[in-house]
Amino acid sequence: MEMNDSLLSTFKKYYEDYREGAGVDQSFTDAYQATAFHVIYQTEQYAQEGMLTEIQNVIREFHELGLQVGTSNDALKEQFELDLIGRILDHPGHS
Numbered sequence: 356m357e358m359n360d361s362l363l364s365t366f367k368k369y370y371e372d373y374r375e376g377a378g379v380d381q382s383f384t385d386a387y388q389a390t391a392f393h394v395i396y397q398t399e400q401y402a403q404e405g406m407l408t409e410i411q412n413v414i415r416e417f418h419e420l421g422l423q424v425g426t427s428n429d430a431l432k433e434q435f436e437l438d439l440i441g442r443i444l445d446h447p448g449h450s
Contacts, residue, residue, distance in 0.1 A: 362416045366390045370435050371442070383432055387424055391417070 369386035377385065394417045401409040423431065 362390060362394070362413070362420050365393055366420065367435055367438065369393075371439050374435075374439060379432055379436065383428065383435070390420070 366386055369389040370382055373382035373385045373389075394413055397413050398410050401407075401413065
């Protein structure tokens with residue numbers, strides 16, 4: 356994942372990858388955990404470069420994502436599913 360991707364788009368990419376081999380709930384959980392590891396890696400990279408503002412931004416964005424996921428994630432799961440189906444229909448054979 357690119358360092359400048361928003362965390363939501365990173366989360367969604369992980370979800371789509373996991374969704375190929377698991378159900379909706381498990382894919383969502385695994386994708387959220389992968390996103391957390393992504394944040395740790397990203398924070399480490401920023402720390403090595405002395406980029407305090409970027410560290411603060413990625414932590415804030417992860418916190419906001421956690422609030423969105425922590426409340427009712429059914430709407431987010433549904434949106435991920437609809438986006439995934441749309442992508443598959445737009446590009447058959449390239450899931």
